[in-house]
Amino acid sequence: LGIPVSASAGEMFQHVDAVIDFTVPPASVEHAKIAAQFGKVLIVGTTGMNEAQTRQVAEAANKCRIVMAPNFSLGVNVAMAVVEQVAQVLDDAYDIEIVEMHHHHKIDAPSGTALGLGRAAAKGRGVVLDEVACRSRDGLVGARQRGEIGFATLRGGDVIGDHTVIFASDGERLEITHRANSRQIFAKGAVRAALWCKGRKHGLYSMKDVLGL
Known part of the structure; x- marks a missing residue:
């Protein structure tokens, strides 16, 4: 399919404009740090984060654009x-x-x-x-x-x-x-959020921001 695969998140982040992350809290925190390092857009749909993990993602957003939401539908x-x-x-x-x-x-x-x-x-x-x-x-x-x-x-x-x-x-x-009824609704919302981030200032955003609600 021509899809690049790598065991190194840092390597992958360098070659993309945006990353969509639906993983687990510890991984999402690390991805936020890498996104901040390279100034990349990060879309986070991971749930179950504690306060400390949420705070780390917010801190990373000072150096990149992050949209975090419990649901991207x-x-x-x-x-x-x-x-x-x-x-x-x-x-x-x-x-x-x-x-x-x-x-x-x-x-x-x-x-x-x-x-x-x-x-x-x-x-x-x-x-x-x-x-x-x-x-x-x-x-x-x-x-x-x-x-x-x-x-x-x-x-x-x-x-x-x-x-x-x-x-x-x-x-x-x-x-x-x-x-x-379909998981495609989450993917479509996440892609919409990633495209919305183009030209935005660094910061932590939500789907309310993306949709103008």
Whole structure:
């Protein structure tokens, strides 16, 4: 196919304009450092990073252009923008629950996309997600706390990715759902992000920046 293959990330970075990285957190951090070294565009779709790893990627973006997002689907990113707007309008009389399902090989939970939707909802409410998130319920946990943002994680089969954000009150329920039927949507979004970076200043960007949301 004429596709170059190398065991050296540094060698590959020197000969390309942009790198699209959907790997694992330690690898993505190293790729960010190499992108900074050579001033290359880096698109990061890796999820499951801790705060220290995320900070290292952000630091690398001082010397290159990085777009980092939990999901590169255009539909998911529009859904995140909608969730933020809905959360601004519907106060905490509406309970927010986020349900996600993925294939049985996925190693992180909740998914990065579910957490991204949670951050969007929290931003709309003017709160910090880590302070209101409930990631598990088991046993006699008592009544649901007002203002909580709950997460439910399902794993099974070959599901590419289903996400639903529920706003439930005592009289109605609003659900915002996205279902991925093909992984091509992630590739198309990542390529769009890479092309968008041309001519941009060094910095850390998100798909909200790419799509102008």
